[in-house]
Amino acid sequence: MQMKTSDYFSSPPADYNLIVPDGWFQISLDPDERDQSILALVDLQFRGIDNAPHLKKELMRDLQKRAQSAYGIGGTEMYLSLLTVGPVPLASSLLISVPAADEWPVCSDANELAEHLAVRNAGAETELGVTQLEAAGTAVRLRRRDAPDPENQMGNTLPTTTLTYYVPIPATKRWLMLNFSTPVDPLADQMVRLFDAVAGTLHWT
Template sequence: MKTASEFSSPPQDYNVIVPDGWFQLSLEPEERDRCIAALADLQFRGIDNAPHLREQFMRDVQRKAKDAYDVGGMELYLSTLVVGPVPLASSLLTSMPDPDEWPKCSDAEELAEHLAVLDGGEPEGELGVVPLDVAGMAVRRRRRDAPDPAAQLGNTLPTTTLTYYVPIPATTRWLMLSFSTPVDPLADQMVELFDAVAGTLHWVA
């Protein structure tokens, strides 16, 4: 497995390893509906008396998937994990911003400084540069935002977001890993999981 510094030409792809129980939802319009139906089947397995909840769930996921696709999303993972009666709701969106919509930053340190300036010099939450074992240096940003029920599948709790901005070797492009969870009481534990997933990122030659 090649590290970021060993690439003299752009990688062909990337991989991350996600936990069992994270459902990969295709964002491509021609595959989206089939994936959403499969996710609904999984979520409502054994529940036959809640057709309205199922329909609402599918509409909410459809909106989330469309919004993700519209901002350049490539892969969307949704957690179906449950601990006892508590669903460990979380998601991961991978995306590659359009160069025209992205600051001309050459490395992680420069991007972190740029993001801090956008915050008025006082970063919201946590902002810093961290090493990923194989993928190289990355900007890591953690924030806690007010709930947005209309955009977050009805969630009414604060949402913790963890974003990694990773420069793609031998290019001027960046890969974003955007994790989020509305499970506010377990936010720190969920962030530990997100950090572990980000640590598995590697480039494919």
């Protein structure tokens, strides 16, 4: 993907690459392709299962809601993990997004953004700092653990761990966000190590 960037642009950047694990399924956020992409994922998940139409419909509705929400906040790509360890699904997701310029304070660098995020997340269970990505440069890394929200997570009753990288987009005043999430609380540390490894593959083309 190639596109010239500028200080402010109406389209998301297309000049980055990221390597995700085999077993992560990409859902298109394009409204014209979204439903077809979701149907393909649901059919894959329910392959060989013909007696659960209600669960299949519920999953499709949940994915449509998530995809629409992601698109509305500047989402460019969304991945869902289909990985398992034995019978245990390693549920996780990655949303790549570029928030609109007016949704962020004007931050000159990663340290300034980290200070803003520290105030914004005061009192939450977080790890926050400035880090270096091997190919993409300086970034802000925020790990957060939140109480479960069963209504928005298909009945999940475990805390959710999110890991967000905020990476400045070269030659612009905007930030690329990599937002990883997992509800598998007992394996949160292992999942975060995987997320860190994926973020480490980000590079600009």
